[in-house]
Amino acid sequence: MARFAGGKAPFLRLSDEKGKNTNTIMRDFMIALLPVVLFSWYKNGIQVYIDGNINFFEMLYPLFLILMGGFLSVVMEGIFFYITDKKNRNLNDILRKLSTSYAAIPGVILALLLPVYTPIWVLMFATFIATIVGKMLFGGFGHNIFNPALLGYAIVGFTLSGFITDAGGVLNGSEILVDTYAGATPLGIFAQFRNTGEAFSFAALVEPYGNLWDFFIGTIPGALGETSALAILIGGVWLVARKIIKWYTPVIYVGTVFVISWIIGMIAGDAGLWFPTYSILSGGVMFAAVFMITEPVTTPTNSLGKIVFALFLGVLTVLFRFVGNLPEGVGTSLILMNIFAIPIDTYSGIIRTKGFKKPGLSFISVLAGIFLIIAAYTIIASVNMYTAFLPIINIWQVI
Amino acid sequence: MIFHKAKGIQIDGKKELCKKSPLVEYLNPDTVYIPLVRRSLKLEPQVKVGDLVKIGQVVAKFKTYASFITHASVSGEVKSIKKVWHSSGKMVDAIEIENDHKNTLDESIKERKNVNELTREELIDIMMDAGLTGLGGAGFPSYIKYQTKEKIDTVIINAVECEPYITCDYQFILKYPEKLLRGATYMMRAADADEVVIAYKAYNKKIEEELNQLSDQYPHVKLSPVKDIYPAGWEKYIVEQVTGKSYKSLPAEAGVIVNNSATAIVYADAVEKNIPLISRPISITGEGINDPKTFFAPIGTKVSELIEQCGGYVDGLDPMQANYIAGGPMTGRAIFIDDLVLDDTLGAVIIKPFVTWDYPECLGCGRCADVCPVYLTPTEIKKAFERKDVKLLGYLDANKCMQCGLCSYVCPSHVEISEAVGKGIDLLRKGAK
Numbered sequence: 141m142a143r144f145a146g147g148k149a150p151f152l153r154l155s156d157e158k159g160k161n162t163n164t165i166m167r168d169f170m171i172a173l174l175p176v177v178l179f180s181w182y183k184n185g186i187q188v189y190i191d192g193n194i195n196f197f198e199m200l201y202p203l204f205l206i207l208m209g210g211f212l213s214v215v216m217e218g219i220f221f222y223i224t225d226k227k228n229r230n231l232n233d234i235l236r237k238l239s240t241s242y243a244a245i246p247g248v249i250l251a252l253l254l255p256v257y258t259p260i261w262v263l264m265f266a267t268f269i270a271t272i273v274g275k276m277l278f279g280g281f282g283h284n285i286f287n288p289a290l291l292g293y294a295i296v297g298f299t300l301s302g303f304i305t306d307a308g309g310v311l312n313g314s315e316i317l318v319d320t321y322a323g324a325t326p327l328g329i330f331a332q333f334r335n336t337g338e339a340f341s342f343a344a345l346v347e348p349y350g351n352l353w354d355f356f357i358g359t360i361p362g363a364l365g366e367t368s369a370l371a372i373l374i375g376g377v378w379l380v381a382r383k384i385i386k387w388y389t390p391v392i393y394v395g396t397v398f399v400i401s402w403i404i405g406m407i408a409g410d411a412g413l414w415f416p417t418y419s420i421l422s423g424g425v426m427f428a429a430v431f432m433i434t435e436p437v438t439t440p441t442n443s444l445g446k447i448v449f450a451l452f453l454g455v456l457t458v459l460f461r462f463v464g465n466l467p468e469g470v471g472t473s474l475i476l477m478n479i480f481a482i483p484i485d486t487y488s489g490i491i492r493t494k495g496f497k498k499p500g501l502s503f504i505s506v507l508a509g510i511f512l513i514i515a516a517y518t519i520i521a522s523v524n525m526y527t528a529f530l531p532i533i534n535i536w537q538v539i
Numbered sequence: 540m541i542f543h544k545a546k547g548i549q550i551d552g553k554k555e556l557c558k559k560s561p562l563v564e565y566l567n568p569d570t571v572y573i574p575l576v577r578r579s580l581k582l583e584p585q586v587k588v589g590d591l592v593k594i595g596q597v598v599a600k601f602k603t604y605a606s607f608i609t610h611a612s613v614s615g616e617v618k619s620i621k622k623v624w625h626s627s628g629k630m631v632d633a634i635e636i637e638n639d640h641k642n643t644l645d646e647s648i649k650e651r652k653n654v655n656e657l658t659r660e661e662l663i664d665i666m667m668d669a670g671l672t673g674l675g676g677a678g679f680p681s682y683i684k685y686q687t688k689e690k691i692d693t694v695i696i697n698a699v700e701c702e703p704y705i706t707c708d709y710q711f712i713l714k715y716p717e718k719l720l721r722g723a724t725y726m727m728r729a730a731d732a733d734e735v736v737i738a739y740k741a742y743n744k745k746i747e748e749e750l751n752q753l754s755d756q757y758p759h760v761k762l763s764p765v766k767d768i769y770p771a772g773w774e775k776y777i778v779e780q781v782t783g784k785s786y787k788s789l790p791a792e793a794g795v796i797v798n799n800s801a802t803a804i805v806y807a808d809a810v811e812k813n814i815p816l817i818s819r820p821i822s823i824t825g826e827g828i829n830d831p832k833t834f835f836a837p838i839g840t841k842v843s844e845l846i847e848q849c850g851g852y853v854d855g856l857d858p859m860q861a862n863y864i865a866g867g868p869m870t871g872r873a874i875f876i877d878d879l880v881l882d883d884t885l886g887a888v889i890i891k892p893f894v895t896w897d898y899p900e901c902l903g904c905g906r907c908a909d910v911c912p913v914y915l916t917p918t919e920i921k922k923a924f925e926r927k928d929v930k931l932l933g934y935l936d937a938n939k940c941m942q943c944g945l946c947s948y949v950c951p952s953h954v955e956i957s958e959a960v961g962k963g964i965d966l967l968r969k970g971a972k
Contacts, residue, residue, distance in 0.1 A: 141843075142852075142877050144863040148958045150944035151868040151891060152550065152703060155898075155953045162899045162951040240899035282900030282952075384904075441918050442908040486931070489916030492908070493936040500934075 165436075166242045168382045172375035173248055173431070177206050179371035180364040184256045184312040193313035202256055202312075202364060205263065209251025210244035212264055213271040217243040220276045241281045246270050249289040249431060252365025253424070253471075254296070257308025262300050266292040286478045287438045294471050315361050325361050326422040327461070327468055342414050352414060355421035366427040376430035389439075389446045390429035394420050396454025404462060404519055424470040425457065438478045445481075445488035448507065453477045455511060459518040546776070547768040547912050547945065550869075552703050557824040557831040562710040564835045565848060566818065567613070567640060571839030572623045572633035572880045575599050577607045578678050579627065584634055590617045595645035595815055598634055607680065608670040612817040612837030615639040626865040626885040628872045633839070633880060648813050662729035662810065669809035670816050675772075675799035676866060678884040681806070684798070687791040691730040695781055695790075696723050698739040698746065698800035699765055701772035702867030705887040707820035708800050709743060710833040715804050716749040720757045722807030727759065730796050736761045737800070738777050769869065770912060770943045801886075821881055823849050825864075827856050827890030842879040842888050852890060864889040869944040898953040907946035907956055913939045917946040917956045924963035929970030937963045 155161035181203045189199035221234045228234070250270050251263060270292030278284040296304075308316075310325055326349055346352060349360045358368025365372075379385045398416045405415035420426065433439055433453060440449045453473055461469030483503070491500035575582045582599040586592055592611040601607035618635040625631040657665075666682040673679045675697060696719070700708045712719050719737070727735040739746045741764035750762060763781050765771045771780075774797050779785055784793035801820055808814040817837055824831035829850030836845060846852070864871040865879060868889055879888065907917040915936060923931040940960050947957040 142858040144858045144861060144873070144875055144877060145893075146875060147862050147873040147893070148947075148955050149868075149870055149872065149942075150948050150957065151862050151864050151871065151873070151889070151893070152948055153953055154949050155951050156894050156896075160951065161896075161953070162902055165902070165904065165951055236897055240897050242899075280900065282902050436903045436905070439903075441903045441905040442916050443905065446905070485916075486919055486922075489908075489919035490934045492914050492916055493939065494934070 163239075165384050166245060168379065168384050169245055169431075170248070172379045172384075173245075173252070173365075175371040175374040176252060176365045176368065176427075176431075177203070177248070179358060179368045180206070180252065180256075183358060183367065184364065188313040191314050193317065198313065205254075205256070205258060205260075206248055206251040206364065208260065209249075209254075209263060209267060210247040212267040213247030213250070214238060214243045216267060216271050217241055217276060220272055243271055246275065246288040246292075249365075250292045252427070253289060253293040253363055255304055255308075255310035255363050256312050257310075258304050259307045262296060262303055262307075265300065266296040268292075269295045282437055284437060285482070286475060287432055287435055290432060290471055290474055290478075294475055297471070310363065311361050326355075326418070330422070330461075341410070342412070346414065346418055352417055352421065355418065360422075362422075363424070366424040369421050369426045372426045372430050379430065379434070385430075385434035386443065386446060388443075389434050389450050392447055392450040393429045393433055393454050393457075394425060396451055397425055397457055400455065400458045400515060400518065404458070407519065419458075419461075423461070423468050428470045428474060432474060438481060440481050440485045440488060442485070442488055442492060444492055445484045448484050448488060449477060449481060452480070452507075452511060455515050455518065459514055463518060463521045547770050547943075548910050548949070549767055550703050550769045550948070552767075554704065554706050554709070556704065556826075557706040557822050557833055558709070560830070560832050562714045562820065562833050562835055563848070565840070565845065566835070566837060567638060567642075568837065568840045568844055569638050570618070570841070571613050571636050571638065571837055572621075572841070573598060573609055573612065573636065573839040574623065574625050574880060574882045575609075575620075575632045575634065576625060576627070577601065577609070577672065577883070578680075580607060581632075582607060582609060584620060584632075586617050586634065588617050588619055591615070592617060592636060593643045593645040595648045595813075595817065598636075608668075608815075609838075610645075610670060610815040610817050611636060612839055613638040614641055614643040623880045624874060624876055624878045626872065626874070626879060626882055628865070628874060636839070650812055651810065654811055657725075657728070657810070659729055659731050662725060665809055665813070666729065666806065668815065669806070669813075671802060671806060671809060672816065672883050673799050674801035674805065674819055674883065674886070676870070676884050676886055681798060681802060684791070684796050685726075685729050687789075687796075689791045690794055691732045691791065691796055692734070692794040693782055693796075694723065694727050694730050694732045694735045695763075695777055695795055695797045696726070696735060696737045696800050696803050697772060697774075697777055697797055698737055698743075699772035699777065700740070701769045702869050702887075703769075704824050704889050705822050705867050706824070707822045707833050707886050709746065710822075711801050711804060711820040711835070712739075712746055713749060714835070715807075716746075717753055718804045718807040719800055720750065720753055720760055721811070722803035722805070723760055724757060725806060725810045726796070726798060726803055732796070734759055734761060736763045736781050738763045738765055738781055740765060740767050740771065742767055769945065770941075773912065773941065773943065776912070816883060819881070819883060819885075821845065821885060822887040822889075824887065825889035825891040827852050827861050827892055829853055836881055838881055838883055840881045842881060842885075843877055845881075846877070846888070846890075856890070856892065861890055861892040864891060869948065870942060896953075901950075901952055901954045901956075904951060906949045906951065910945045910949050912943060912945065913941060915940055915960075917960050920963045921954075921956055921959040924959055924966060927966065929967060932963050932967040932970075937967050940964060 184202040185199040188194050218234050221237050270288040274286050274288035274291035275284045356369045380387045398420050401419035402416040440446050456473035457469045460472045487500050487503040582601050584599045586598050593614045596611045597608050598611045599609045615636050615638045618637050622630040623633040663682050663685045671681045698708050723735045765780050778790050778795050786792040790797050820835050822833045823845050832849050834845050863874045863877050865874050920935050920937045944957045
């Protein structure tokens with residue numbers, strides 16, 4: 141008689157097979173980031189070097205910055221493990237913990253969100269916020285509420301953006317020489333228009349940077365990773381093909397931004413498709429759609445929740461972009477929605493099994509109400525609709 | 540009911556392990572240990588130590604239910620009543636009978652002449668007297684299904700066997716295809732139904748061929764191939780696939796009775812020769828077995844004897860790095876000591892080495908929710924259980940779970956999620972009381 145090991149049913153696990161577990165998922169995320177990393181190195185390093193505007197070492201700087209982001213966050217998590225766990229301090233234990241913590245991914249994503257001339261010490265601070273504050277203090281991988289990379293990016297954006305601008309900012313060595321760029325990203329230009337209340341036009345928003353094709357390829361000024369929709373799409377197709385992400389999450393998010401921007405453009409008097417296209421191709425919309433709202437830990441788990449999340453996020457992005465004060469709406473809206481991922485998860489779980497009945501119904505109707513109000517407010521506020529409505533209101537003698 | 544697409548997934552069956560060799564009849568073990576338990580109900584022994592028993596003699600029954608009876612599966616002397624390991628994972632009392640190899644039959648076992656004139660009530664009584672329980676694994680007494688007040692249109696014979704590794708139904712059918720059809724016919728008459736449907740996996744072409752050859756004599760029997768997915772053998776799934784109807788708790792609501800194919804074969808013997816449930820098919824398989832085989836063995840046989848017949852464990856098998864699984868790999872139970880006896884619910888014993896690696900945390904990928912056949916959200920149930928939130932568990936319909944184990948199977952982080960859901964169900968039942 142032999143004594144056998146115990147265990148819980150099921151005794152077959154897909155994850156025990158090679159290449160079907162979380163390690164593979166995270167490896168595939170890294171592979172998906174590869175085209176983005178390479179393009180941003182090409183655009184900010186190699187191309188500028190070929191133009192003769194920087195020297196050889198400056199050419200390597202974008203790649204160095206991105207790799208440094210991954211490296212720093214791994215090192216920081218290692219130190220965190222060393223400090224917090226007194227019993228397991230030898231190298232093997234720490235390496236084992238790091239292997240299931242996947243620290244490099246938020247680091248690389250964080251670096252891709254930052255401008256090309258970010259000083260290393262700013263990156264270091266951002267990585268600290270991202271991995272230690274945003275992830276490890278919440279309990280490590282799988283327990284964080286906020287997307288770590290996004291948290292690091294947001295804190296740096298609120299506090300240290302001046303240092304980045306002083307160090308050279310968002311324009312790379314070649315772009316700084318182009319007069320029409322006026323020292324700003326497309327969304328920066330847009331914010332100026334929005335704040336002064338001038339009507340925007342194709343000539344003012346797109347033409348300084350070429351045409352919309354340039355926006356798609358990514359040869360416009362912007363943060364390291366977010367400019368090229370093409371490279372991001374390649375990564376996205378890879379992730380969908382590997383069944384790591386659901387195709388509809390990015391599509392719904394980008395679609396929502398597209399449709400609401402279109403409506404805003406129409407009301408503002410220009411129904412051309414250029415405006416919504418410009419809206420989704422500028423800033424971090426595409427990058428967030430593929431790499432951040434599909435990040436499994438901080439977004440809802442089930443399919444219904446993912447759809448609700450993407451819809452809501454799209455509305456909030458437009459709201460922050462067209463109504464708020466900051467030029468970029470993606471990061472702020474995503475951080476806000478990260479919190480709501482938890483109730484969305486719970487209630488979509490109830491709705492999945494019970495259907496649109498009590499108790500899920502009340503939640504979903506409140507959510508839908510907020511959704512509609514925000515969407516309407518966004519559209520109205522962004523084009524000063526109340527002036528358009530005033531005559532009608534006068535006729536009805538409401539006021 | 541939204542975005543419900545998944546209805547189970549395809550799992551690598553590994554059935555070819557056991558399909559190589561045909562069914563082996565192993566009818567004369569030296570000693571049998573007949574467990575005194577049925578569906579966690581304790582049975583009262585009807586024999587004393589030292590009695591001589593015959594094959595088919597009633598040796599134990601439940602006090603109040605006349606139907607929970609167990610028969611001797613070999614003839615010989617009752618040696619003792621002692622504890623043995625049971626497939627429920629506990630030690631239970633069992634009657635030890637030493638086989639005298641004379642195969643004396645009980646007087647009740649004789650050819651029945653008027654098979655074609657039996658009424659519905661008589662057929663159900665035979666089922667009761669034979670102690671017939673579902674041989675699929677649940678061990679539910681079959682006659683209770685037939686005593687329903689509802690009008691039954693269809694009897695479905697479940698030969699799907701969706702769990703990986705197990706092939707006992709498949710090989711039992713190939714051995715006795717005609718008995719299956721006869722048993723199915725009797726079941727149809729016992730239910731007063733109009734037709735009987737045999738559901739099997741579409742890739743099992745051999746079953747189709749065998750049964751098609753005999754289909755001329757049994758025109759009321761229909762064949763219904765189902766897709767190769769897990770859990771295709773689940774009662775609700777089969778009823779939906781075959782009849783298109785759905786029901787809440789019992790298939791009788793939809794006018795359907797579902798029975799396992801092995802039950803039908805045993806029932807054919809019970810009707811024609813009055814042989815009660817004394818033997819059943821069992822697959823001994825898994826990567827840890829030298830020569831996996833399927834046996835037809837008396838209830839109470841020591842599984843270790845059957846494993847010896849298979850050539851024992853493979854060389855270099857580390858028992859502490861292997862599971863000894865009673866039942867299918869998806870829903871079965873790990874047994875610690877390899878000293879199990881065969882009972883009426885045990886369809887397979889699987890010896891399977893496992894690997895361990897550094898399991899990460901749940902990352903919230905949502906695959907468990909995507910594959911759930913009853914559209915639950917396992918991650919949320921797990922969270923609600925960890926917070927001991929009984930109300931939320933009720934909202935999330937945790938008790939709808941049928942413990943198929945798919946959520947744990949697909950989990951890329953090796954989270955024991957179906958175990959957590961099971962604990963959630965327990966908490967919900969306790970809290971609801």
